[in-house]
Amino acid sequence: MLKQSTLFRKLPLFDACEQQSAQNWLPLEITQLSAGPYQGQLREIQHHDVSVFFEQQNCMVHKRGIMVDPFCTVSFARSTNAQVRLSEYDSQDNSLFFIPSESEVDVQVAGDVETVYFRFNQAKFLERARAISPQYWATVPDSALIFESPLRKSLEVFSHHLYSHPLFQSDAEVTNDNQGLCSFIMDRLLLALDESSVNHDVRQDLIARYRAKERVNQALDYIHGVLENEGCPSIVDICVEMNISQRNLQYSFKKILGFTPNVYLYHLRLNRARAQLIKADNNNITVTQVAMYWQFWHLGRFSNDYLRLFGELPSVTLSRVLT
Structure with a gap:
């Protein structure tokens, strides 16, 4: 039996710099832009090569940094007409954001909007991505991408089902069989991206x-x-x-x-x-x-x-x- 670390965290946040330091894997500066006493929450589950984060704060914030190697993320805003900007793109109801390793993180989020993001080992993510869509993922993107996905709402349900799963409630002793759960999570995101259209808007x-x-x-x-x-x-x-x-x-x-x-x-x-x-x-x-x-x-x-x-x-x- 292989001892693996399964991490489950739920952190109250009372300042933008607390939110920043809570994600020590990502060199990021978070700037509070709207007025008021800061209140937020970061929920996190980590299991093998997959992490899922649920992040919310009551104030508008600007997050700026670099996605560190070897990670990439897929994210979305969990609210209708959410005011979220990634680089030059504004989020729509069905938007999914992909941020590759070593690319710029430039996100602006309005107050009271929850963002959900999945963090993967990029090499493993791309290996599986190329299996289902070899032409599109033949080269590694060098900047953030926005997808319009008809499966965005189902990902919201899926992510919250994950959060309530008994496996992610405390440290657990797991076997190699649970690597299958990591692949299942990754594949769910890959299939959502594969059903999506990349925003190639040149307006x-x-x-x-x-x-x-x-x-x-x-x-x-x-x-x-x-x-x-x-x-x-x-x-x-x-x-x-x-x-x-x-x-x-x-x-x-x-x-x-x-x-x-x-x-x-x-x-x-x-x-x-x-x-x-x-x-x-x-x-x-x-x-x-x-x-x-x-x-x-x-x-x-x-x-x-x-x-x-x-x-x-x-x-x-x-x-x-x-x-």
Whole structure:
């Protein structure tokens, strides 16, 4: 008998950075974009080469990172008319998203939308995918794909049946026979994709969104690089770096993220400040130090904006962490 680890987790989430650190297999930054005290939940089952995640939060978030080797994911939003964006694509009722290994993860999710995603070992996933559709999966996709699947609703039922399965309620001693369950889960997703149509939409609006997304990603890469070096770029800095007009930059951010670059950058800095306060491990750190580090020079405005976004003052966050 082979001892295998079956993991079942149900985690309450009270902050975007908690949600981020809960998925330590994926280098990801999650930024809270809508106001209010953060509440969410991550449910997870892991068995052999398959993991299923159910993720929900009450605030709009932007998730950005890279899908690490050797994993790929298939995901969907579990609600009608869910406001979910993956790269330049907006989710529809029957949308399935495929994110291959080593590709960009760029997802924006509205509040109170549950996303479900299946994580697979990509090599094993593609081996089975090529068996049923050798022509389509002959080459490995190098970026995220969106499928329109008539089986999306049945996958929702299937995923929640999995979550209630007795095997996934606690650590269990299983035999090699249970590898068949992993193949069954993977095959269910593969068949749903095989019955789907890939979105090859070449409308002018989608082309414009793709170009805007590329500009936003270039700007965000520059912003993150400056922030990591204890600086804070201005809009002029970004325009100079990218050789782009302010009007074009504003258009791109509004088109993709729904925010101006100034507003998004301000939210990003507030999220970074909150993450630093939450990770404080000694009494020597102060709210003023954190505010100054992230270049909030007006402490009163910083505290008010922090309260508006997160539902508590920065001093309350820090005292809660240190007590």
